[in-house]
Structures are given as C-alpha cells and as structure tokens.
Amino acid sequence: MGAFTRALRALVLLAGFPLIGLVLLALLGLGDWALATSGHHGIGAIRLLILSVVLAVPLVRGLALVRTPPGEGPHGVELTPEAQPRPWELVRALAEEAGTRAPARVLLTADVNAAVSERARLLGLVPGPRALYLGLPLLQGLTEAQLRGVLAHELGHYSHADTRLSGLTSRVREQVGRTVAHLRGESGDGETRKRDVLHRWLAKLYTGYGTLVLRVTLQDARRQEFAADRLAARLAGRTATASALRELPALESSFAYYLDRYALVGTDRGLLPPRGEVFGGYGRLLDARQLELVHTRTELPDELASPYDSHPPLAARVRRIEELPEDGRTDEGRAAALGLLDAPERVLAALEDAVLKAPPSGTWARAADWPDLLTRSLDARLGDQDAPLPRALLREKGTAGLPTLLSVIEEGRLWDLARHLPASAEARAAKGRARQAMLRPLLREQLHRALRKAEVGAGPGRAHSAWHRAPAGTCSQRVAPGPGGDVLTARGPRPAPCSPGLISTRAPGRRPS
Incomplete structure (x- = not known):
C-alpha cells in the first residue's frame, strides 16, 4: 500500500470519529422533533426529552475532545x-x-x-x-x-x-481514548441507572470503533x-x-x-x-x-x-x-x-x-551524598511507629530507632524483642525452643533490614557497596522478588515508583x- 493510499485511509478513520457523534446527535434531534410534532406532551414525552438531552451532553463533550487539550507536551x-x-x-x-x-x-x-x-x-x-x-x-x-x-x-x-x-x-487513537475515558467516568457518577446504561452503551460504541482503528x-x-x-x-x-x-x-x-x-x-x-x-x-x-x-x-x-x-x-x-x-x-x-x-x-x-x-512543601531537601540519603530515609522508616520492629522496640524499651535496636542487641534481649513482633497464634502459644524457631524467620527479616541500613550508612567509603545491594526498608516490597531476593531485572510490569x-x-x- 502506497503512502497516498495509507494517508487516505487514515483520513477516513479520522473523519469517522466525529462522524459517529454527529450522526447520533442528528438521530437524537430527529427523535425530539418527531416527539414535539406528534402532539404528545405528557410526562412520558418530557422524560424522553430529558433523556435525549442527557445523552447528547457526553456526545457534545466527546466532539470537543477532538482537539488535543492545550498544555500537553514533552518534558525535558x-x-x-x-x-x-x-x-x-x-x-x-x-x-x-x-x-x-x-x-x-x-x-x-x-x-x-x-x-x-x-x-x-x-x-x-x-x-x-x-x-x-x-x-x-x-x-x-x-x-x-x-x-x-x-x-x-x-x-x-x-x-x-x-x-x-x-x-x-x-x-484517532487519542480522540477515541479521551472520549471513552470521559464516557466511562460519566457512567459511574452515581446518576440514574438508565443514564448509566446509555453512557456505557456509548463507551462501548467508541471502544468498538477504537478497536477497529x-x-x-x-x-x-x-x-x-x-x-x-x-x-x-x-x-x-x-x-x-x-x-x-x-x-x-x-x-x-x-x-x-x-x-x-x-x-x-x-x-x-x-x-x-x-x-x-x-x-x-x-x-x-x-x-x-x-x-x-x-x-x-x-x-x-x-x-x-x-x-x-x-x-x-x-x-x-x-x-x-x-x-x-x-x-x-x-x-x-x-x-x-x-x-x-x-x-x-x-x-x-x-x-x-x-x-x-x-x-507538597514546595522545595526539596538535598542529601549530602548517597549514604546520607539512604541512611536518613531508612532511619525515618525505622523510626516509623507503624512498622513491626519500631512497635516492638517501643513496647520493649519505650523508644524506637537504630540506637535503641543496637542497645537491645548488646544486652542480649533479642528474644524479648521478638515476642512483641506480629506472629501467628501458634507461635505466641509455643514455649522455649519451639517458640524461638517459629519467631526466628520474622526476627531475621526485621533485623536484616536494620543491619543493611547500618551497612549503607557506615560512611562515604561504603558508597560503592550500596550499588550492589538494594537498601533495606525502601518501597521496593512492591517489586516481586526473584530467586536471589533482590530483583534488579524483574520481568513483567514495571514496578510502581515510590x-x-x-x-x-x-x-x-x-x-x-
């Protein structure tokens, strides 16, 4: 197919989008005119007129979406x-x-x-x-x-x-996409069921046209x-x-x-x-x-x-x-x-x-270097009283944070700390070594994050080592871990950013x- 033929076909597809809306509006107008000249002026006729106006609104808005909204453009x-x-x-x-x-x-x-x-x-x-x-x-x-x-x-x-x-x-794709998104939003705004059905029907019509394109x-x-x-x-x-x-x-x-x-x-x-x-x-x-x-x-x-x-x-x-x-x-x-x-x-x-x-504050704060960024971010997360380990530290020692955790480790009270972590009912009911065996994975996971944080924050000399391992406590739990547990090459959908x-x-x- 030559360039002229492809251009002509694209032109027909482009014209087809507003043509759908114009034809539907014309049909609505003819229906209203026929109703007005038929002599029927009861409550049923009024409802039909209102319904046609309600249906015409998204069609008119859809035609207005033909032009690319102002302000859209690249960033860079x-x-x-x-x-x-x-x-x-x-x-x-x-x-x-x-x-x-x-x-x-x-x-x-x-x-x-x-x-x-x-x-x-x-x-x-x-x-x-x-x-x-x-x-x-x-x-x-x-x-x-x-x-x-x-x-x-x-x-x-x-x-x-x-x-x-x-x-x-x-x-054509952008126009269809904007109109379908608009119609779908209209159909879910809590209006009457009849209006929702009509909007969903319009959305399906434009979706079908977009699929054809x-x-x-x-x-x-x-x-x-x-x-x-x-x-x-x-x-x-x-x-x-x-x-x-x-x-x-x-x-x-x-x-x-x-x-x-x-x-x-x-x-x-x-x-x-x-x-x-x-x-x-x-x-x-x-x-x-x-x-x-x-x-x-x-x-x-x-x-x-x-x-x-x-x-x-x-x-x-x-x-x-x-x-x-x-x-x-x-x-x-x-x-x-x-x-x-x-x-x-x-x-x-x-x-x-x-x-x-x-x-939201209007300005960014800047870390001194990468270890400083990771340390400050993870310190804040470790001090987050809604996280399991900080909650356990608060219950055991009255304060949270990295110094408190190091104090618990020095005193040999890790198992006392572990009893405050969210564990299964079976683990809480167990005694002695059986209880420790059940709590060990949970305790290891929480300590792993804290110790990795300490490693990253050990000073500028550790900056290069930070690139070889993901910092603990980041929002990376939204990335599905692979065989090694630290995913750099996760396949499938890209992870959502922090x-x-x-x-x-x-x-x-x-x-x-």
Whole structure:
C-alpha cells in the first residue's frame, strides 16, 4: 500500500470519529422533533426529552475532545546545536545518510526511550517541523555505536514518511481514548441507572470503533518498525543495532528499579540525592551490577505485550537483524554514549529541574551524598511507629530507632524483642525452643533490614557497596522478588515508583522506538 493510499485511509478513520457523534446527535434531534410534532406532551414525552438531552451532553463533550487539550507536551531539556554540538553532528550525519530532513529540535527526556514526532500540515500530507526525543538512560546505558542504531531507527521513520502518516492514526487513537475515558467516568457518577446504561452503551460504541482503528493500522505500524530496523542496521551496523535492541529491556527494568530503590527513596519525606545525582546515580548502578543484567539481553520477549501493540515482539526484531549478512562493523563506537554530551553534569542537573515536580512543601531537601540519603530515609522508616520492629522496640524499651535496636542487641534481649513482633497464634502459644524457631524467620527479616541500613550508612567509603545491594526498608516490597531476593531485572510490569507521578515525561503524539 502506497503512502497516498495509507494517508487516505487514515483520513477516513479520522473523519469517522466525529462522524459517529454527529450522526447520533442528528438521530437524537430527529427523535425530539418527531416527539414535539406528534402532539404528545405528557410526562412520558418530557422524560424522553430529558433523556435525549442527557445523552447528547457526553456526545457534545466527546466532539470537543477532538482537539488535543492545550498544555500537553514533552518534558525535558532541549539540546541546542550551540550547547551540544556532538549529538547534533551525529543526528545530522545520520539524517543525511538516511536521505531525510533532520529534526529541528532534540529534547532530552527521562524516558528509557527514543521517539520522533512531526507537526505536519494538511492531515500529514505536507511535512512540518520535526522533533527527536532522546531518553537520558539510553545515553547512560548504550555505547556510541548502539546509540547510532537507535537514532538511525528513529530517523528511518522520517525517511519512510511514517511520522506524518502515524500522526493521523495517533490522533484517532487519542480522540477515541479521551472520549471513552470521559464516557466511562460519566457512567459511574452515581446518576440514574438508565443514564448509566446509555453512557456505557456509548463507551462501548467508541471502544468498538477504537478497536477497529487499531486493527486496521497495526499491520502498517509493525511493517514500519521492521523497515526502520533494516535502515538502522545499514547505517549503524548489524551488530550495534541488534545489541541496542537487546539492551532496552535491561535498561527499562534497571532504571525502574533504580528510581524505586535509590533515587526516589526519600521523596515521601521531601528528600532527594545531591544535585545532579537523581539521574546521575543510575550510571553507577549500571557499572556495579552489569552481570545481573545478562539474562535480560538474551531472554527477549517473543510475544506481543498486547494484541494491539504497534511494535512487533522484540525477539522477532532482533532475529531479523541478526539474520542480515555480516558487515564487519563490530569494533565501532565502543565509548559510552554519555560522552557525546558536553558538561554532562550540568545536563543531568537541568533535567532534574525540568521533570521533577515540586513536593507538597514546595522545595526539596538535598542529601549530602548517597549514604546520607539512604541512611536518613531508612532511619525515618525505622523510626516509623507503624512498622513491626519500631512497635516492638517501643513496647520493649519505650523508644524506637537504630540506637535503641543496637542497645537491645548488646544486652542480649533479642528474644524479648521478638515476642512483641506480629506472629501467628501458634507461635505466641509455643514455649522455649519451639517458640524461638517459629519467631526466628520474622526476627531475621526485621533485623536484616536494620543491619543493611547500618551497612549503607557506615560512611562515604561504603558508597560503592550500596550499588550492589538494594537498601533495606525502601518501597521496593512492591517489586516481586526473584530467586536471589533482590530483583534488579524483574520481568513483567514495571514496578510502581515510590512517588507515583513525581517525574513528568509525557510527550503526546510521539512515536516510540
């Protein structure tokens, strides 16, 4: 299917969305007109008129949602050619090799992703200003050659006119999604059952249309990904492109892990790492724990994340690239991609300012260093009187905190402390060694957290060791543990961060890699 045919089909899909609402409104209007001219003016007719107005309200609101709400846009730091010449030289050189126009903007984000967008005119038929979105974790975790592969893939979407055409279908998806969410909210607002039924029916109608749009456009979307992969392999080399794709799951899981257990561990108390370290520490964690990421590079997902995923399975993409003929480009660009940035420490600090939302107090406090951050955060958690160990310390000694715990250990009163921990009825009723055997796992778990905290807080000389083990007492209990108990490469859904919504990275209309 040619570009013109795909554009025409996307135009029809785009027009179909408001057409549904207009047809339904027209039918409601005809029904009201017929009722008004029929001579029936009883209570039943009044109820029908009210019902039609109630049904028309979400339809009108749905039509109003056709336009993208103002204020939506990406969050990040713009890399200008003057301040960051080397990334721009790379992007422009790749664009020339790809035979396409380079983007007008390059924006550094906090996503483990790269993406492109284009503000095309006349429904995507006339080119417009382009933008490239580049995630900082990619610069921290990829080599220069691998980054070339990622950028070449994104520029491949430009050269195939995918960004202009995908803009049409992405608009349809956004419109349908906003309207369905609105209708579902309306159907659950506690109004009459009849109104709820009507709103649910409308939501199902738009959901069905959205499903149709996805099914019609998915084949093209997946074809575009394979085509962009082939171009990336030609421009950056087969090995670099395939290894970059293999690296993405490892970077995604490790970055979520890092935010959850390190960077955001103190945010519930308004505490952040030293300036520039919110994202800067991620590079050190990668250096310290490379071996734990090996299996994520070899065991790639071979199934779609959902039936409507616009990207083919990662394993299939890598397999197609690695089946290409050997090109002899295995020794290129081994330096870290972060080295392309001038004064990266300033960029890291600027990205914090761009994407971190202010805490309720209005300002962040900064830890002196990483051990200080982890110690202060975990001290506060150990002193949390709602936690099992602090409650036990309060009952046994009258105070909670690390000094009190050390005093109990020195006095040899751990088993006295253990009797205050929340145990089963059987353990509480047991005596002697049987009771100790039942309480031992619970006591060990609580002490493990406290001793790990003490290890992390032993001083600046222990800072490097902190990257090899997750700090105890963090919000990481929301990550399902693996065989080793300390999960860096958890598969499946990404763990929820300590402070959901703290980092703003949304960029509507972007095409992810």
